[in-house]
Amino acid sequence: MSEGTSRPTMHDVARVAGVSHATVSRVLNGHTNVAPATARAVADAIVTTGYVPNRAARSLRVQSTDTVVLVARENVNVFYTEPTLSPMASGANLRLSEHGYQMLLALVDSPRSAERVGSLIAGGSFDAAILVAMTNEDPLVARLMTTNIPLVTASTPFPGSDIPSADTDNVGGARAITERLVATGRSKLVAIGGPAWAPVTPMRLEGFHQGAKNAAIGHTAVDGWTMAAGQRAMSELLERHPDLDGVVAASDLLATGAMRVLNEAGRRTPQDVGVVGFDDAPVAALNDPPLSTVRSDARATGIALADMVVAQIRGQELPQRHVVIPNDVVWRESA
Amino acid sequence: MSEGTSRPTMHDVARVAGVSHATVSRVLNGHTNVAPATARAVADAIVTTGYVPNRAARSLRVQSTDTVVLVARENVNVFYTEPTLSPMASGANLRLSEHGYQMLLALVDSPRSAERVGSLIAGGSFDAAILVAMTNEDPLVARLMTTNIPLVTASTPFPGSDIPSADTDNVGGARAITERLVATGRSKLVAIGGPAWAPVTPMRLEGFHQGAKNAAIGHTAVDGWTMAAGQRAMSELLERHPDLDGVVAASDLLATGAMRVLNEAGRRTPQDVGVVGFDDAPVAALNDPPLSTVRSDARATGIALADMVVAQIRGQELPQRHVVIPNDVVWRESA
């Protein structure tokens, strides 16, 4: 069929069907006012030529791509250290698909790729962008805000910016699980916060303090969402507060690291120290003992983000500019 | 600056700089034969207008997008149940970026999205596609093979197809770790293979048999890369072969499930039964006891895939059409 080289265009289809290319375009786009016989001839010609519409040409003409990009800062194991990213992407992909859009995930791993992704977005390669796991002061976010393509974010990258957002209830979730920990009789609680650059860090810490009240005896930050960071934080906290009896970690992997250190230090979980995490990542249930945590419904967050972004593309008013997704405490054996 | 609506085009820049839009295009594309003063005027005009080139227009003209798509079949926790996907994407992204391409990840979660992704690719939205975690008989792969955009795959989706590929040494890795298990004195080995639809399944099983020889007493397949599947498989195997003393699982998560069941059945690891996995996923080291496994360098695989796809885009001859990435046995405490 093909010459091994250039693909067939609308003109080729038109020639085979014996009509003008405008007519081919009409049947392709499902216009009603086309004679049935003509439509059939065109459909046949499309099959015999193996024609597929050129996306760039269509985009240039209609000024849209039917595509939404999800942008995330990446490191080698993003999807492991940021356990919410995978279900969030999955949820967004699902809902976007239902609305007729294809989601494309862009991983930003260097200033150069930030530059490239920024040019793609600003250059109209996507109809909208969902921003995830970005830092508080990401230059890419700043650049995108100067453009007028629809933006939406998981959490709030720029405090005070008006980018619509959806996020799990960080404050409420941290408060609820901390209260539960207090209710089990723990009275000397420490918190392992997330990295300072993560927008959720202050929120989860705030929830911790709301729930712990006087039982809070200290907290520390980490430099990343890794188990090693959780281990370092726990060692430090243990040294500063040898009498602690409860740990509230800002993520399950941090909590896992904390339990390791506690165990090596001879403190049993949950007998001597109660430990709780956040996210209900797959690793939570695998822990020994299984980790009590906050089940944040990242998939629901992804779905909400997709709905918000689609509404913006369509120029609709958003019912809420900042959606908070409720979550539940999952109480297992670690506390 | 902007009217809140349409973005500036090359003509706007040209007007501000007092030149023709052809000249703007020349400085934008770094052509040498442009007068320094002209170049400066254009650069200034670009800044003051906030101009960003329209990607669709450029793509239509130059017939390329500087973009490569990585396509993966998805389920809610792909990145957890397929632990190689994340580092593989990371490696591909890194190398593609060095070559000047942006990687975009497309998650296929339904026939509809397969259709959509197929149309995007066939419609020229990307310069090439990397196929990952596809089943042996994916209709999307079949469709893409009829197109002539460069394709590359992690593992071989169509046995006998000539899509270039890169993959970890599945046979060799499984053989090596099985031999090691035998060397520790185990003589009644069973294997938990992967899902039947996964291309790696027969390879890892083959390696198991090569390494186990007469020590192989049975094996079973699973229906997915999940811990639950590993648990079911282990229960079945334990019933059929109560005297087994070694388990070779096709992935770390399957091995984790197997250890759970063994533990519940009163068989200690490694004292009574030695267990080994594959991939060296993050979960491997977290296990209790830490899991012996094969460290498959998924990042290196991603880098190789990127190199191969770029070579094809450039029309270069591939040094090898099927690259095998070596891996190492990581011996920990589970066997």
Place this chain on the structure above:
DNA sequence: CTGAAAGCGCTTACAG
């Protein structure tokens, strides 16, 4: 060194 012109492959008023 620079401009006018053609054309990449589509869609969509505008006539008829």
Place this chain on the structure above:
DNA sequence: CTGAAAGCGCTTACAG
């Protein structure tokens, strides 16, 4: 119901 024409925003020979 259908065709001829314009134009989306670029790049690149072709002249000069």
